[in-house]
Amino acid sequence: MNDIWRIVAAREIAVKLRDRNFVVSTVVTLVVIIASLLLTGFLSSRPDKIEVAIAGPDTSVVLETANTLASDAGTDTSFTARSVVDRAAVEQLVREEAVDVGLVPAESSGWQLIGKTAEDDGATTYITAAAQQLALQRNAAAAGVSLEELARGSTVNYTLLEQGAIDPGLGKSISFVFAFLFYMASVMFGMSIAQSVVEEKQNRIVEILASAIPLRQLLIGKVVGNAALAFAQLAVFVGAGLIGLAVTGRGAQLGQIAGAAGWFIVFFLVGFLALASLWAVAGALATRSEDLQSTSTPLGLLIMIVLFAGIFLTGTARLIGSYIPIMSIVAMPARLADGTAAWWEPFIALALMAIATYGIVVIAERIYRRSLMQTQARLTMRQALALED
Missing domain, CATH: 3.40.190.10 (Periplasmic binding protein-like II)
Structure with a gap:
């Protein structure tokens, strides 16, 4: 019984891989990444x-x-x-x-x-x-x-205080890429979870599922399945970007960029477990697909805040943001990319993220179980928490 979530996760992955829109969007994004890198390399080498x-x-x-x-x-x-x-x-x-x-x-x-x-x-x-x-x-x-x-005495030598630091322009571009990938993956896979939950609830399929498997196992399967797909997609995108940088002759600081990209994937995976649980809650609170616009609004605002923080935060604000759970998904890897974060900082930020994720998942699971079987009207989180198990 405890392994049922694996079946649910496998089903989520299989359904997504058969979704033509998902496959086409993934391929198109991959082509855009490769084409943009090749075009930039071509223009810079002309x-x-x-x-x-x-x-x-x-x-x-x-x-x-x-x-x-x-x-x-x-x-x-x-x-x-x-x-x-x-x-x-x-x-x-x-x-x-x-x-x-x-x-x-x-x-x-x-x-x-x-x-x-x-x-x-x-x-x-x-x-x-x-x-x-x-x-x-x-x-x-x-x-x-x-x-x-x-010309005696006119020689000027240049000393860099931070050897190996990435050019500020490149560092800003990397921060933008991390923020964009976070936004794209969070919305794409998160909305997929919410729509799957509300469709099962609207069609009353969830009543059949609830009689066969524990709702906790259903939630775990949906979260894990979509998290695995998001992880794989991000890994492909990041890998394509790194290969493109190396091929176009901009691999001098590839090691530092690759390290930051690796941390981004790890931070995203941990943080997405919390986001995926909240997306599932957004679907469970709704009674029909039209309700998702209302129930998912707070989550959409959170994702937008993280997106803009990743693009625009600088200095002390970005330093603080790199330790705030969810926001650190973008801010900490960006600081690692431009060399402003010490080696030990991501470990602390990741630990804070893991603690916050655990707390969010526990609360989200409770709301999900209590609201999933309620089909009379759309619920708020407060109303769902007030219901009995």
């Missing part, structure tokens, strides 16, 4: 070829030096010169967007970059550096000193 209209003496030398500096910096930026007769011709090509930028001598001294509506960062960085280097060489020769002597 060479940045900047065509420059030039006029005046020594402009070609500036572009040659800019190409050398860009190459020495390990970038894919390159400059192609298009010589014209004067500044007016340069401006005309820029207006017609026949070139990306123009370069002419300034009226007083130095050089003038010409753009149409916005500055080109690549041109600004490397052409400016090239012009400064050539000017230093000329000035050093005029002063009778070497370029090395003229």
